Amino acid sequence: MVSIVDMLKRSEKFSLAFDRNMPIRFQQQFWQLITFLDKHDITWFNDEPASDHAMCQQLLGQVWRQDCQDVVLSFETQERYLGWQVDEETDELSVIIEDVYGFRWNSLLDLETADYRFEDFEEFAEDYVDTSDLLKQFGK
Numbered sequence: 001m002v003s004i005v006d007m008l009k010r011s012e013k014f015s016l017a018f019d020r021n022m023p024i025r026f027q028q029q030f031w032q033l034i035t036f037l038d039k040h041d042i043t044w045f046n047d048e049p050a051s052d053h054a055m056c057q058q059l060l061g062q063v064w065r066q067d068c069q070d071v072v073l074s075f076e077t078q079e080r081y082l083g084w085q086v087d088e089e090t091d092e093l094s095v096i097i098e099d100v101y102g103f104r105w106n107s108l109l110d111l112e113t114a115d116y117r118f119e120d121f122e123e124f125a126e127d128y129v130d131t132s133d134l135l136k137q138f139g140k
Contacts, residue, residue, distance in 0.1 A: 001122040008040055011101040013076040017114035020071060029118045030060075030071070036123065037103070045078060045102040059105045072114045074106040 007014060016033075020026050037043075037050035044055050059071075082096040111117075118124055 001125065002116060002120055004036070004121040004123050005040070008042055008075070008101075011077050013074075014116060015072050015074045015106060015114040017111045017117050018071040018073075019111065019117070026071070029124070032124060033073075033118065042075075043100075043102045045080075045100070045104045047080070047100070047102070050103075072106045072110070073103050075101070075103045077101045 018026050018029055034050045034056060043049055044052065046055075048055050077099050078101075079097050080100045082098060084093050085096045086093055
């Protein structure tokens with residue numbers, strides 16, 4: 001099994017697929033992942049929180065169309081344009097671009113080409129216990 005926490009800490013590029021054969025199970029897995037990403041401050045590529053209502057509803061609205069059977073989320077680092085800003089030292093106007101790690105729905109991938117399935121991550125295994133809060137309370 002693979003640790004999604006380790007991959008997120010290293011800002012690794014990967015894709016994660018969900019199986020839509022069982023809609024209730026898909027919804028459970030999707031919201032479990034969204035809650036997990038919120039906890040770890042991972043955002044959509046447009047810098048919205050993972051649990052942003054509009055983003056989640058947009059994805060879920062697209063997912064239920066008949067022609068969109070696969071749900072694959074892509075995680076990667078991407079450049080974000082922040083606009084023009086004045087450099088205080090040189091008084092010159094310049095374009096500001098920063099690298100941002102986030103995720104998006106990738107409708108171009110399918111289940112077979114995705115790197116991982118939801119079940120491949122140890123944090124989403126049935127017997128996984130999150131002890132990160134305990135370590136913070138009682139030390140390492």
